[in-house]
Amino acid sequence: xxxxxxxxAAEVRAHRRTFMTFERLVLFAVxxxxxxxxxxxxxxxxxxxxxxLLLGIGGTLALLVGFMVTGANGEP
Numbered sequence: 001x002x003x004x005x006x007x008x009a010a011e012v013r014a015h016r017r018t019f020m021t022f023e024r025l026v027l028f029a030v031x032x033x034x035x036x037x038x039x040x041x042x043x044x045x046x047x048x049x050x051x052x053l054l055l056g057i058g059g060t061l062a063l064l065v066g067f068m069v070t071g072a073n074g075e076p
Contacts, residue, residue: 039059040052
């Protein structure tokens, strides 16, 4: 009986870790799409393509670094 509970707990932890990873991936995708759309609007409608390019590159790097740093301190 104890073996089944241990296996079940391990499965729950594995499922939770997978779910949290997927949640972070979806969050990154949504934030990056929002950043790209904002940069497109700034570049095309706002007529400031250089600022939009710099904001797009800087924002992408900031998102990548932010998600890598917070990913290192993940759930146990």
